[in-house]
Amino acid sequence: MLRKWSLNDKKALAKLCNEVDRTFLSHRMTFPYTEKNAEEWLEHIEKTEGVDGVFRAIVFEGKIVGNASVEKMSDIRCRDAEIGYFVSEEFYSRGIATEAVREICEIAFREMPIVRITGLVFGRNIASQRVLDKNGFVLEGNLRNAATKNGVSDDILVYGKLK
Ligand SMILES: CC(C)(COP(=O)(O)OP(=O)(O)OC[C@H]1O[C@@H](n2cnc3c(N)ncnc32)[C@H](O)[C@@H]1OP(=O)(O)O)[C@@H](O)C(=O)NCCC(=O)NCCS
Structure with a gap:
């Protein structure tokens, strides 16, 4: 849930x-991620919830195992929003992200x-592509070699x- x-x-x-x-x-989430970082983010999303984005904890058997969010873009893309999600490795391949993406999209389309x-996924991130496929996302393009990490x-x- x-x-x-x-x-x-x-x-x-x-x-x-x-x-x-x-x-x-992306590098946006700092590492190490301190409790101070967590506090600042939680305060930020409390102010922007429902306006600039929807942010949810993924809870499985009473434990927080991931995050799912949809954040609105700006300017001419003000009616477009980017989805983001992750699940703790211990809980992979149980359909948790697939269900979380289904639900967060429903919430985002209802509340904003x-x-x-939009979903932006690394070419090598097959599991994430599968999650989007299973949720009716359409592959629209490929920004070749656009991401550089390490x-x-x-x-x-x-x-x-x-919508
Ligand atoms: C991507 C991620 C969220 C998937 O979470 P999850 O809860 O394991 O996802 P699900 O169980 O709902 O679905 C994963 C699907 O990918 C498939 N899969 C996983 N690894 C795979 C691989 N290497 N090759 C092919 N398919 C793979 C699973 O079999 C499943 O598909 P299926 O239901 O058809 O069998 C998780 O791996 C994660 O948090 N990764 C790190 C952060 C990240 O990449 N976030 C996304 C950024 S765009």
Whole structure:
């Protein structure tokens, strides 16, 4: 299930962000991820929830095992929003991300005035591509070698889902 993040989740969020496999994540999430980082993010999303984005903890058997969010873009892309998600490795391949993406898209289309959701995925991130495929996202393009992480370049696949 998904539930809103609360300011009380500081410890759990910091633990999760330090555990998660970052191979295919952007550098936006700092490492190490301190409780102070967690507190600042939780305060930020409390202010922007429902306006600039929807942010949910993924809870499995009572434990926070991941995050799913959809964040609105700006300027001419103000009715487009980007999806992001991750799950703790211990809980991979149980359909958790697939269900979380289904639910967060439903929430985002209901609560924000957006007409599409964009997913940007590394070319080598097959599991994430599968999650989007299973949720009706369409592969729209390939930004060849557009992402560089640890000195290695990879494609960014552009996926889209319309309201
Ligand atoms: C991507 C991620 C969220 C998937 O989470 P998950 O809960 O394991 O996903 P699901 O179980 O819902 O679905 C994964 C699918 O990918 C498949 N898969 C996993 N690894 C695979 C691989 N190497 N090759 C092919 N398929 C693979 C699984 O079999 C499953 O498909 P299926 O249901 O058809 O069998 C998780 O791996 C993760 O958090 N990765 C690190 C962060 C990240 O990459 N986030 C996405 C950024 S765009």
